[in-house]
Amino acid sequence: MEIGNPQEPRQTQPIPAKRPADKSTAREWVTTLAMALILAWIIRSFLVEPFIVVGASMDPTFATGQFLLVDRITYRFTAPQRDDVIVFHYPKDPTQDYIKRIIGLPGETVTIADGHVSVQTGASSTPIALNEPFIDGSHASHDTFTETLGSTEYFVMGDNRLESSDSRVWGPLPADLIVGRPLVRLTPLTQISVLPGAYHQ
DSSP states (O other): OOOOOOSSSSOOOOOOOOOOOOOOHHHHHHHHHHHHHHHHHHHIIIIIIEEESSSSSTTTOOTTOOEEEEOSGGGSSOOOOTTTTEEOTTTTTTTTTEEEEEEEEEEEEEEEEHHHHHOOTTEEETTOOOTTTTSHHHHHHOEEEEEEEEOTTTEESSTTSOOOHHHHHHOOEEEEGEEEEEEEEEGGGGGOEESSSOOOO
């Protein structure tokens, strides 16, 4: 029987060195996150933008707290039309966004007589009375007003004429302040819809 020398150091297995964290995995996560942020920025800047309705100016079509996705791309290729609901930068303070409906188009004369709206184009001497089924009777106004629009101006009003600060108050809307049109209403769940508020005569 062999007896080991107590003076000899015992043989031990070498302890493997700790491997550094997998840098390639970390780089992949950083790259993925950066791409996601860039994609989100592109979508928000050029395609769709979230918007929350605040105030009663568009009752009953839209109500406070409703969450919308705004289509930012359509008006890059086609001009806004009468009766389109649009989101735009408020001319008096472009850091604020408003939601209203287009009533008058560039070059037209908008006339309001006791709340009834008509428009006259440059090509016609006969005013056209507008049919506005989106106006609830309790939200109608009795204004008398006339405005002739420039070649890049729109006349906008809220569907709740009694509670809306719009072109009757602060004047025509320059075309370059238009952000887009509501594409989808996401809340409340009972009113989810595509192109909410859309109407064309």
